[in-house]
Amino acid sequence: MELYVADAFTTVRFSGNQAGVALLGAGEFPAESLMRALAGELKHSETAFVKQTGERAFHIRYFTPAEEVDLCGHATIAAFTVLRGTGAITPGDYALHTRSGDLEIGVGADAVWMDMAAPQDGRTFTEAEQEELYAAYGLTLVNRPEGLEPQAVSTGLMDILLPVKDLETLERAEQNEAQVTRLSERYNVVGVHMFCPYTPDAAAHCRNFAPLYAIPEEAATGTSNGALTYYLYRRGLIQAGADNRFVQGEKMGKPSEILSRITEDGSGVKVRVGGRALLTLKCELITGEPT
16 A cells, blocks of 8 residues: 555645545555544545556545545545556546546546536525524625525535625634534535635635534535536536636635536536646555554
8 A cells, every 4th residue: 555645726735635545556445444544644634545446447435534435526636646646547538436426537747637426406495594504604694695595516425505795704704613513414414615606716715614524624625616516507607618716725724726617418417627736745554563
């Protein structure tokens, strides 16, 4: 097993969102307890365990410090950046199997693009439920933008998309972790993706919270911004075929750039998320009894 750390969705070292990457070659996955323990030791929001299953095919399992999750966008970008950087693969298209489904990965000389799972509309919320959601961040319905309401959406992981009307509100929102954890359990979601649309430099500026999975706030989230791409497209705020830019992590001092594209044809809607990453650290797993 080769262990690495990569900074995803950034071109600046020690910025973006860090992910652990464990390259297994063609070997079997380690025991689940070991993968969970390694993710906890690395203490990044997700660690990707990467198994090669064919010449151009891979299987990835994703672990937070608390448990396994179905899919992780930034850890996928990190994993294929590490594979490219170590010479295990060259630019091209690859097949990826995850618990969320089978996805296509496009590896370029610079960026990595990945398919999201098919978009799914989750639940909407009553006025009283919306009020409770905003209150969990010290906000009220006054902070909700006109014409946009919270909704749960998935392109691999179900998140509550929570719109706010301006960047000042996004900046000052303060999470009640216990309350957001309870709400995440109640609505069976990973967490909350707060966003401010209508910004001149991006489709939206965002913050992401998943305290249920021991992630108080995350600097860059591919799956959440894939879901947000679909949400904005359904409301006519972004166009099919266009490249979209999302900014996240500013509040954490780790500004990140997530790219997305959405297309629609007779087979349905397809969302892709892309970004750049940097290989930052190579680690060594020491085994055996301590001396």
